[in-house]
Amino acid sequence: MTRAAGDETRRRVAIFTDETGWHTRKLKEALARRGFEGRCVDLEQCRFDTGAGPSGLVIPGFGRNLPLAGIVRGIAGGSLEQITKRLGVLHALRELGVPIYNDARAIERSVDKSMTSFLLHKAGVATPQAWAIEDAAQARRLLMRETAARRCLVLKPMFGSQGKGLQKVGWVSNEEGGDASGGQTVPLPDLKSVGGLAYLQRFIPQPESEQAPGFDWRVMVIGGRAVAAMKRVSPHWVRNVAQGARSVASPLLPALAQLAEAAAAALDMDYAGVDLVPDPASPLGAQVIEVNGVAAWRGLQKVTPFDIAQAIVDDLLARRLGVPLLVGAAGQVCQIGSGVTRSA
Known part of the structure; x- marks a missing residue:
């Protein structure tokens, strides 16, 4: 899809989110400091429409054009079909040459905790041993072995976030850092209650x-x-x-x-x-x-002076879009050709 170099839409970045607030405001401010406009877009409202224009996509707030890039800040929950379509929009934008930060492939890897554990293990990154099991009998046998070794496992929702729905199973000590001889055995719940799958990660206790x-x-x-x-x-x-x-x-x-x-x-x-x-x-x-x-x-x-939103925007522009920064003698960081400056 052709977009004129001077078209103002080339300075619009989509912030994909299901809710606006502090994070989206910080990203908008960071983009504005670099001379770009951030527009919040809910992936639920995006749609495929092969008759709507050359791209076959409709992104609200961008008319018949595409955003210069996209930053994924949030994807609302939904049915398998709805999530597939929302991620499909991100996949499609990548296919159309629009950088997505993070793109759908990376999000899929991180949302799926079993794939995260697999990829960390494959790369040799230190991570607790983990299992993803659909067969209830296999899951119970695993838990029996771990319990016999006085080990505790954490049962996590495969697609959970923010610490919701976590449960300890196996050998659960009375005090997290206490003597492993004092505790109780906690069985697995019915797998039907956790989506028919047990994702289990070995618990690392702390004094x-x-x-x-x-x-x-x-x-x-x-x-x-x-x-x-x-x-x-x-x-x-x-x-x-x-x-x-x-x-x-x-x-x-x-x-x-x-x-x-x-x-x-x-x-x-x-x-x-x-x-x-x-x-x-x-x-x-x-x-x-x-x-x-x-x-x-x-x-x-809240606990660091480092400007995280600005770093995200600067990395997107420099590494994914090739928009360099110049650092002047007075400690100013300038976007080349933009006439926009900010304090370093």
């Missing part, structure tokens, strides 16, 4: 107390580089900010950066929120438990 509650790390990776980190601190073993964990500033340790960058690369992501748990037995002192392809960063932004 903790009222004075020193447990934590994990969230590391943000943008353009292949770890840029910021925080601890998520909570007395509960589920340490998502959405579940009440506190965001605490944390240095971006070299080992954490190495693991997070390797995890994002394994899933071929433009940007990723990588969750890691401390593990003294692991060579780098931590293991990757999840890789988020549509990562929120509000909690992290």
Whole structure:
């Protein structure tokens, strides 16, 4: 599809989201600082229409044109058919030459926790052993073996997020960091209640107390580089900010950066929120438990001076669109040919 170089639509970037708020506002502001316009678009409202124009797609807010690029901020839940169509729109835009950040393939890899575990394992990234089993008898036999070894597993929804629906099964100690001899056996629920499939990940326990509650790390990776980190601190073993964990500033340790960058690369992501748990037995002192392809960063932004939204936009423009930056002697970062500047 041909678009004139001077057409104003060439400066419009679609922000795909099912809800607007803090994140979309920050992305719009970051785009505006570079001389581009961000327009929020719900993938639910996008449609295939092979008679509507050369592209065969209709993207609300863009008329017969296509966006210069797209940033995926959120995809609403729905039926298998609805999700397939929404991801199909992202696939189609890639086929039409529109860079999507992250594209549908990366999102599919990260949303499917079993594929995430497989790809991390394949790449040699430290991650807890995991299983995805549909056969209930096989799942029960696995749990019996793990329970006999006094191991705890975490049963997770295959497509869950924000720490919702997690359950401990197998040998669950009375205290997370306590003596493994004190605990109870928790059986698997009926697999029909969890979508007919058991995705199980071995639990990594941590010593903790009222004075020193447990934590994990969230590391943000943008353009292949770890840029910021925080601890998520909570007395509960589920340490998502959405579940009440506190965001605490944390240095971006070299080992954490190495693991997070390797995890994002394994899933071929433009940007990723990588969750890691401390593990003294692991060579780098931590293991990757999840890789988020549509990562929120509000909690992290509260505890770091690094401008995450601006970094996402700058990486999209420079690496995916070839729009370079110039750094002037006065510490100004200038978009070539735009006449737009911002403080570095």
